[in-house]
Amino acid sequence: MQASNDETQAQTDNLLSIYRRIIEISQQLSTTYDLQSLLRKIVIAANELIHTEASAILLMDEASGKLRFAMSSNIKPHEMDEMTVPLDGSIAGWIFTHGEPRVIENASQDPDHYQGVDDRLSFHTRNLLGVPMKTPARVIGVVQALNKIDNQRFTDDDIAMLRTLASQAAVAIENARMFQQSDFIAELVHELRNPLVALKASTTLLLRPDLPGEKHANIIRTMQFETERLIGLTDDFLNVARLESGRVQLEISSFSMHHLLEESAQVIEQQAHDKGITISLDGDDHHVAADRGKIKQVLINLLSNAVKYNIPQGTIYLNTGVMNENGDRYLQVDVTDTGYGIPAEHQKNMFQKFFRVPTTANMERGTGLGLTVCKGIIEAHSGRIWLESEEGQGSTFSFTVPLSL
Ligand SMILES: Nc1ncnc2c1ncn2[C@@H]1O[C@H](COP(=O)(O)OP(=O)(O)OP(=O)(O)O)[C@@H](O)[C@H]1O
Ligand SMILES: [Mg+2]
Structure with missing residues (x-):
């Protein structure tokens, strides 16, 4: 007992x-x-x-x-x-x-x-x-x-x-x-501050009675540039917030990927031309079932990176090909550049919010949200996005979207 x-x-x-x-x-x-x-x-x-x-x-x-x-x-x-x-x-x-x-x-x-x-x-x-x-x-x-x-x-x-x-x-x-979300808000406010400070400085200058008339146009151009930057930033923030909350509504239609690639390339044509960069398109054209506007946003982000982080007189190769994954058919799109490339230790961070490669961040303007938005959009389509890159050689960013039946 x-x-x-x-x-x-x-x-x-x-x-x-x-x-x-x-x-x-x-x-x-x-x-x-x-x-x-x-x-x-x-x-x-x-x-x-x-x-x-x-x-x-x-x-x-x-x-x-x-x-x-x-x-x-x-x-x-x-x-x-x-x-x-x-x-x-x-x-x-x-x-x-x-x-x-x-x-x-x-x-x-x-x-x-x-x-x-x-x-x-x-x-x-x-x-x-x-x-x-x-x-x-x-x-x-x-x-x-x-x-x-x-x-x-x-x-x-x-x-x-x-x-x-x-x-x-x-x-x-x-x-x-x-x-983490409140960290994001802190970072957001921080990013918005820079263009706002520039705008405030410009208005103060403009109001000075002793400012020579010929300086006006220059200051107004700065204001225009900073305003556009603010709009771009707020669009990116909204996109990331919407994608993260899962509130994105996709408007799916069937469209030709090559047409969209050509249309997106036109958007960055001037930027590419200024740097002497040529763009070439290869692969078979196929129709995909996706949200055309959002996939265009992905392509413009990838293309503008391929210009920004490319060497002068470089090349951008666009390629498309059909691939199978888990029994479903996807179109794979590759955006390859001949630029700086991305050091191996940073490759896993590329799709994180605000991440920028320290060695190239000072050379080009950016917030480090472009690729986060791309990943959110592609995954909302049940596709994948990834990269392969070698430092000093260039990078290929690839994504998949469902083929149209
Ligand atoms: N094609 C590329 N080649 C080399 N580095 C790249 C390439 N694309 C992106 N990167 C690196 O990844 C970082 C994140 O890219 P991302 O597009 O998210 O942001 P960003 O271009 O800096 O700013 P933005 O939000 O305006 O797009 C870049 O700052 C750059 O360091
Ligand atoms: Mg970018």
Whole structure:
């Protein structure tokens, strides 16, 4: 009798210490605003609490409608970049759509286990426990704990603990995202300040009675230039904000890509001509099903970069070709330049907001939003955008859009 009382006491103590640890962890999570370190803390905590070999966080990627690996204790960050899991035909997808936890005791024999990830990582999943990450408003992703140590089974306590951790984590992730958003607003205001300061200085100058008349035209030209810059900036900001909130409405039509390429090239023709740059178009023409105005915006962004970051007398090659991806047919468009190229260490940052390559940023004006807008537009079309580049040789930016049926 005494022994069993002691045993119950020991179990209660153990549970209490675990819950104390969960409270400690959730306090840590709620004060971490950097998304990457937050995600890292969550996977470490999951391994510790559930006693597993590995754990991973998959977050919903609104643009592609798939779950994307955001952090994992057994996948290197660069391997995770392109790793997605479909909602249909995966355990994580099931957990996400049902909003319920799930235990898989024998992963290799479970028809729902998505083998794609194991194949790529040579990680063998024996068993797993997955729970949804729920905020009060919605499900934002899934936490999975993989391979219980010592071949034990997942218990009800494990499920309860991972659920608690996941919901604390979900709220912390939403907070960190909101924090990032306010960073974006701070950066925005900062960018708007420069042209506004230039405008104010110009008006002050214009009002000076002693200003020689012949200077007026020059100052007014500056004002015109800065006003256009302000309009460009606000357009970019609005585009990024709309794309991020998932509120973009696409107006899909069927149109010839070569016509659009020619039309977009005309927009930057003068800029290219001033730098002695020639543009050549190759590949077969095809009709695509996309939002023509938005794809034109992507092309103008890529073309204007290909001019800005090109050498004088350089070339821009435009190429198109049909490609298959997951059974769907896409048109791939390549924009190649013969310019400065992008150092390998910066290539992964190219589509991030406000990112500019430090070595070329001072040579050309820009905000570092053009490529962010491109990525948002292409992904809203369920296409992909990527780059290949060699420093000093040039770069190729490629994207895909669905072919018209
Ligand atoms: N074709 C290219 N060759 C070399 N570097 C490039 C190329 N395209 C983009 N970059 C680098 O990537 C950065 C980000 O490009 P992005 O188009 O997003 O911004 P930006 O051109 O600086 O400003 P804007 O918002 O006006 O487009 C650029 O500042 C430049 O450093
Ligand atoms: Mg640009």
